[in-house]
Amino acid sequence: MASPSGGIAKAVTIRDVAAAAEVSIGTASKALNGRGRMRAETRDRVLAAAERLGFRPNPLAQGLLAGRTYTVGLVTGDSFGRFSIPVMLGAEDALGAGQISVFMCDTRDDPIRERHYVERLLARRVEGIIVTGRRTEPRPGIGRDLPVPVVYAMTQSTDESDVSIIPDDEGGGALAARHLLATGRTRIGHVTGPHRFQAARRRAHGLSTALAAAGLEPAGEVLFGQWSEEWGRQGADVLLHAAPDVDAVFCGSDQIARGVAETLRERGRRVPEDVALVGFDNWEPMALGCRPPLTTVDMNLGEIGRLAARHLLAAISGTGDGLLSGSLDGSFGGGTLGGGVTIVPAGLVLRESTRRAVRGG
Amino acid sequence: MASPSGGIAKAVTIRDVAAAAEVSIGTASKALNGRGRMRAETRDRVLAAAERLGFRPNPLAQGLLAGRTYTVGLVTGDSFGRFSIPVMLGAEDALGAGQISVFMCDTRDDPIRERHYVERLLARRVEGIIVTGRRTEPRPGIGRDLPVPVVYAMTQSTDESDVSIIPDDEGGGALAARHLLATGRTRIGHVTGPHRFQAARRRAHGLSTALAAAGLEPAGEVLFGQWSEEWGRQGADVLLHAAPDVDAVFCGSDQIARGVAETLRERGRRVPEDVALVGFDNWEPMALGCRPPLTTVDMNLGEIGRLAARHLLAAISGTGDGLLSGSLDGSFGGGTLGGGVTIVPAGLVLRESTRRAVRGG
DNA sequence: ATGAAAGCGCTAACAT
DNA sequence: ATGTTAGCGCTTTCAT
Numbered sequence: 210m211a212s213p214s215g216g217i218a219k220a221v222t223i224r225d226v227a228a229a230a231e232v233s234i235g236t237a238s239k240a241l242n243g244r245g246r247m248r249a250e251t252r253d254r255v256l257a258a259a260e261r262l263g264f265r266p267n268p269l270a271q272g273l274l275a276g277r278t279y280t281v282g283l284v285t286g287d288s289f290g291r292f293s294i295p296v297m298l299g300a301e302d303a304l305g306a307g308q309i310s311v312f313m314c315d316t317r318d319d320p321i322r323e324r325h326y327v328e329r330l331l332a333r334r335v336e337g338i339i340v341t342g343r344r345t346e347p348r349p350g351i352g353r354d355l356p357v358p359v360v361y362a363m364t365q366s367t368d369e370s371d372v373s374i375i376p377d378d379e380g381g382g383a384l385a386a387r388h389l390l391a392t393g394r395t396r397i398g399h400v401t402g403p404h405r406f407q408a409a410r411r412r413a414h415g416l417s418t419a420l421a422a423a424g425l426e427p428a429g430e431v432l433f434g435q436w437s438e439e440w441g442r443q444g445a446d447v448l449l450h451a452a453p454d455v456d457a458v459f460c461g462s463d464q465i466a467r468g469v470a471e472t473l474r475e476r477g478r479r480v481p482e483d484v485a486l487v488g489f490d491n492w493e494p495m496a497l498g499c500r501p502p503l504t505t506v507d508m509n510l511g512e513i514g515r516l517a518a519r520h521l522l523a524a525i526s527g528t529g530d531g532l533l534s535g536s537l538d539g540s541f542g543g544g545t546l547g548g549g550v551t552i553v554p555a556g557l558v559l560r561e562s563t564r565r566a567v568r569g570g
Numbered sequence: 571m572a573s574p575s576g577g578i579a580k581a582v583t584i585r586d587v588a589a590a591a592e593v594s595i596g597t598a599s600k601a602l603n604g605r606g607r608m609r610a611e612t613r614d615r616v617l618a619a620a621e622r623l624g625f626r627p628n629p630l631a632q633g634l635l636a637g638r639t640y641t642v643g644l645v646t647g648d649s650f651g652r653f654s655i656p657v658m659l660g661a662e663d664a665l666g667a668g669q670i671s672v673f674m675c676d677t678r679d680d681p682i683r684e685r686h687y688v689e690r691l692l693a694r695r696v697e698g699i700i701v702t703g704r705r706t707e708p709r710p711g712i713g714r715d716l717p718v719p720v721v722y723a724m725t726q727s728t729d730e731s732d733v734s735i736i737p738d739d740e741g742g743g744a745l746a747a748r749h750l751l752a753t754g755r756t757r758i759g760h761v762t763g764p765h766r767f768q769a770a771r772r773r774a775h776g777l778s779t780a781l782a783a784a785g786l787e788p789a790g791e792v793l794f795g796q797w798s799e800e801w802g803r804q805g806a807d808v809l810l811h812a813a814p815d816v817d818a819v820f821c822g823s824d825q826i827a828r829g830v831a832e833t834l835r836e837r838g839r840r841v842p843e844d845v846a847l848v849g850f851d852n853w854e855p856m857a858l859g860c861r862p863p864l865t866t867v868d869m870n871l872g873e874i875g876r877l878a879a880r881h882l883l884a885a886i887s888g889t890g891d892g893l894l895s896g897s898l899d900g901s902f903g904g905g906t907l908g909g910g911v912t913i914v915p916a917g918l919v920l921r922e923s924t925r926r927a928v929r930g931g
Numbered sequence: 932a933t934g935a936a937a938g939c940g941c942t943a944a945c946a947t
Numbered sequence: 948a949t950g951t952t953a954g955c956g957c958t959t960t961c962a963t
Contacts, residue, residue, distance in 0.1 A: 220695070220717070220940095222939095222940060222941085223940065223941065223942095224940075224941095232949075232950085233949065233950045233951075234940090234941085234942095234950090234951095235942080235943085235949080235950060235951070235952090236948085236949055236950070238941070238942055238943085239942090239943095239949090242942080244942090244943085245943095245948085245949090246948070247948055247949070248948065248949090251948075251949080265692065265693045266693070266940085266941075267634070267695060267939090267940050267941070268693060268694050268695065269630045269633050269634045269639065269695065269939090269940080269941090270634055270939075270940035270941040270942090270955085271940085271941060271942080272630050272941095272955095273628070273630045273631055273634055273939095273940085273941080273955050273956065273957090274940090274941055274942055274943090274954080274955050275941095275942085275955085276955075278630065280673075283674070288655075288659055289650060289655050289658065289659065290655075294649075294650050294651075294655065297650065297674075298649055298650065298676060301674065301675075301676055305675070305676075305687075308690075310673050310690065310694060311673065311674050312641075312671050312672065312673060312674075313644070313658075313662065313672050313673075313674040314662075314666070315659055315662055315666075326666075328626075329669075329671065331626060332626045332627070332629060333629050333671060334581070334628060334629070334630065356581070437858075437859070438858075438859035439859075464855065464859060467859065468859075471861075494825065494856070495855070497798075497799075498798070498799035498800075498825060498828065498829075500832075581956095583955095583956055583957085584956065584957065584958095585956075585957095593933075593934085594933065594934045594935075595934090595935090595956090595957085595958095596933075596934060596935070596936090596958080596959080596960095597932085597933055597934070599957070599958055599959085600933090600958090600959090603958080605958090605959090606932085606933090606959095607932070608932055608933075609932065609933090612932075612933080627956080627957070628955090628956050628957070630955090630956080630957090631939085631955075631956035631957040631958090632956080632957060632958080633939095633957095634939050634940065634941090634955095634956085634957075635938080635939045635956090635957055635958055635959090636939085636957095636958085637939075
């Protein structure tokens with residue numbers, strides 16, 4: 210048996226409470242829910258009985274009647290990895306504060322599993338679904354005309370009418386660029402991930418745009434490669450060769466930045482004195498383990514999750530698309546990007562790797 | 571509305587199916603569940619109608635009747651961090667394969683939130699709870715005499731009668747030691763995390779025991795410090811000073827190992843030629859980013875999660891404590907350790923950092 | 932072979 | 948102020 214040692218053998222029903230309080234079931238229900246009018250004495254008697262018996266209303270029965278389940282599904286293709294976790298936590302934060310519980314589903318990026326899970330979630334009558342991923346690349350939606358609202362977080366549906374919440378890669382790149390310019394750097398290189406990643410392209414574009422505004426362009430070519438430390442090490446050498454006078458490197462990820470930092474050190478360039486370094490992700494174990502600790506762009510993943518959850522809640526409450534209305538004008542700067550895409554601004558976390566030289570004040 | 575464009579406005583009930591197939595509700599139910607005997611033609615008609623209407627049985631109603639919910643709760647204090655994620659995935663793996671869905675709850679190591687979540691899970695009539703954490707230290711249980719079985723994974727309840735599944739830190743330390751011995755190393759140092767962590771003490775103990783079996787002891791003192799790269803860098807210097815002839819270092823974590831690797835390189839010691847290096851965790855971004863890539867102990871976290879889930883399922887099915895029976899003999903080597911504690915063996919992942927010197931074959 | 936009816940635990944009308 | 952009743956969607960006897 211589950212709990213042989215005095216555990217609650219059988220769940221206590223409202224019927225038991227009513228019997229114990231010597232009232233009818235209906236009266237017990239009213240007392241417990243504070244509805245209707247009744248003698249205070251009666252109400253207290255019921256409440257006391259419920260308390261004593263350890264009564265918990267059965268949410269299945271309540272839900273069956275109300276036609277609601279107070280649950281949502283969280284589907285990730287990222288195996289709850291580094292990117293989807295913070296998103297999840299933000300979402301759970303916003304949802305759990307209410308009475309919504311979250312079903313977790315890991316699809317491992319397998320469309321079959323995804324379909325399977327979505328089916329199961331719908332069968333369970335979740336009231337909404339949040340889809341997260343590790344890439345911001347548009348992906349096919351999880352289904353058309355689903356009976357519940359769906360929000361894509363940290364990933365994006367190919368269907369522009371779907372609601373997606375994504376990080377501001379371009380803004381993050383611009384942020385890094387302006388910070389480096391502000392600290393007096395002008396020969397800024399860029400080592401980043403594969404060109405096929407939208408995120409890499411956007412970060413590079415943000416950098417270039419911000420530099421152009423200052424009449425500059427990236428030092429050397431923008432170096433697209435891999436999302437790895439190893440590539441960071443190689444890329445730094447390529448960059449040093451192409452632009453020996455480089456005085457700052459913006460990296461597409463913190464991992465790349467670590468590799469770059471290592472090569473710079475080995476080539477006798479001091480960070481930040483000779484070359485300033487900015488990473489991307491604010492992945493703390495990486496950014497803090499780097500020598501020196503890394504200034505890096507933070508995508509505010511938690512905020513993405515919270516926003517996704519709030520959009521979902523709004524859609525569920527029937528406030529419907531209210532939160533998103535007016536976002537179809539295609540405006541780009543205001544944090545919204547046509548369709549249902551919402552862009553969450555990135556922030557910059559300042560650490561040693563871009564500290565201004567002491568002599569510079 | 572949720573889906574204005576032709577979405578499923580209202581869930582299809584078995585009543586609708588029955589009507590469409592021109593049979594009674596009872597017959598429809600039987601047809602859908604393959605129970606009772608009936609004309610094949612009737613069954614087909616019902617199935618076709620269900621298919622056409624997109625019927626999904628309402629699990630709330632089914633559960634209400636069956637007295638089951640086919641859900642379990644997953645409670646973590648680790649904010650679904652690096653350690654609990656793989657455990658979670660393993661658990662979800664084992665559970666999701668059945669028809670069990672998982673509610674996720676992040677307590678942020680806050681007892682108030684934890685209590686709150688456990689209450690909510692019980693109110694939802696989950697059939698079991700898995701508790702995960704970031705530390706293996708025994709912790710107070712989530713409650714006594716709960717109406718459902720509870721399994722602690724990657725953490726441990728102070729109540730010895732609770733079921734806990736934990737990694738084999740001691741065995742992992744011994745594994746590392748034997749591997750280093752096998753590759754011909756004899757002056758083996760150890761740099762690890764804070765002494766207050768059971769995991770650090772156990773890994774150190776495993777190392778010492780295995781070395782003792784070969785008539786050796788750790789080179790220099792066992793260096794307890796922090797779980798950080800920075801400490802790895804410092805610790806390596808301390809070790810090189812205390813035991814200049816050290817020819818291998820076993821580290822309490824991959825992060826520490828990276829720090830150690832850096833210092834070794836800077837002090838002119840080649841890895842693995844002069845000094846072999848073994849980490850702990852098999853945290854791939856760290857272990858692969860290290861130069862050279864790190865041989866490291868893998869705690870098989872996924873297996874811990876799967877095992878936890880299987881224990882839970884067994885307990886739920888009423889097979890009850892079967893899986894654990896006979897484990898109260900206090901035997902240590904067999905993977906079981908008195909009470910309800912199950913220890914999952916660790917493995918070793920071989921990479922460059924312990925490659926045998928070329929001349930050695 | 933099929934249908935009718937009861938009931939899972941609960942809430943909300945309605946009746947007393 | 949309290950009790951009675953119907954019904955949420957489903958399964959399962961028990962009649963037919």
